Amino acid sequence: MTHYCLDACSLINLFCGWGGIQELHAFGDSWSTSRTALAEFTEIREWCQDGSIIRRPIDEAAICGGSPLCVHSATGDDELATLSRLSMVIDDGEAECLAIAKHRGLILVSDDGLAVSHAAKEGVPAVSSIQLLIEWSNLDTTSKPRLREIASRIELLARYVPPPQSPYRAWWDSL
């Protein structure tokens, strides 16, 4: 089983793309985020029936309900020392996710270039939410046809598009 720790931005992308994170069950892996990262996910955008988009506040119960996501806080001397050191260069949520990933042997899920570069410096493997989506689409034959719609939801609701230098940008554009 592979263990992942999602930062706020990757969590938002997957949540908006799927319309929730229950799909994480399909992987059979273990999923977590940090308390601080989760606190940064405060609002989502949704389509109304008339096609317009509205903003709506969201809380922890609505994000995590029915999903296999665990919420961790950095604890212990090593994690807290790493957290405070990393918070010099990245934000608290990303720093906590990365500190937890480093000391608990998890894979960091992040779409943020700066966070991913610091993960590499810390020797922590990292994947993007887009890579997870591709892996998810390969799990069964019914998922792949939904990818275009999911990418569209991520683009319009999460307001995320892989940056031009991302290895997934060409794939994204080809959808």
Place this chain on the structure above:
Amino acid sequence: MNALVQRLIAARKSAGVSQASAAEHLNISRPTFIAIEKGTRDVKPEELVALASLYHTSLNRLMRQSAPPTEVAPHLRAVVERQGEDAGLEAAVAKLSEFVDDYMFLRDKVQGHVMPVPPAQPARSPLPVERFAEICAAKQREELGFGDREPVSSLRKTLDEKGVHVFIDGLDSKLAGLYAYIENFGYCILVNRKHPQPRRRWTIAHEYGHFLFDRDRRGVDFAQPMKRKPENERFADAFAMHFLMPGDGVQRRFHNTYQQKGDVNVGDVLRIADYYGVSLMAMVLRLESLGLIKRGSWDAIKASGARVQDIRAASGVEEVEEKDSAEIFPDRYLILAVEAWSSHTITTSQFAKLIRKPIIEARDFGQKLSQQTDDMQSVINLSLGDSLVHKEQPRA
């Protein structure tokens, strides 16, 4: 004293936490806590996390490499003490300090960004202070390209281009604005978002007057004016009036209206007020001071009990659009933030916090601003010699 220690002290004071309470929160003795704030005992990571939570700030802010802008708070706090009542001043001072801190953080992140040099302070004159203010306002209008008649269309943007940083955020209703000049940063103004736009424009122009007259002082302006105004306040008031409502322009507009209609009523004055982006009260008082309408006109309007929206509806004067951005931060700050985010110098979460928006809204804002900047860039790249008609020859 290192930057972290300075930031810990500033954050504690800003949160209004005593050393004793902080020590208790960390479960350490007060002398040990004092040793942390003196820099003689290192703060442990778990203590740092606990203090960030207690002070309602982020680790990322506490761990910034540079010292916090200490000049903002003490001077403005002195005003709090002089005024005798808080009126949300402590919170406002904390806000302004954070905004300046964030601005300085972004300036460090985006290399090669050159800030404009704010205008020099005019030499003091032996003239009465109101007359001196009128001369300064005329000179500023000329330098900023507004001449002696035109309205100041976008005051905030204009001042931003001159290196005067205008922040807008919700403050206690009793407060109009705060101003401070900070060495190595510049002049900054914090204006109350709760006040209507014409009032905010007046406050910004008033605080700009302070910048020209007494920039070395920090100060606070209240919504209710003081009964006895000192010289600097009289200057700032007179400056705002002449800067926003130039005598020549107002008189010409008034006379044009009179010639067209054979009279000028309160609805017409409201139109002139809208044109100059000021309140009805400000324009009526200005017309009174110019001798164009009867003294006491404003008192009569007030006594009638008519509200501005009633006058607007009865006269068919439409609501005017906001002339200025009501974003918390000035354009230059936002452009710096987007630049830092686009170049991965800061993370998306940092970007969102720096512009005080939730993550998705911050992404949306960043993409739109980047697009606007790109569009402007493509306009700038246009060769003015290029033909704007079809390059291909028309077919027969």
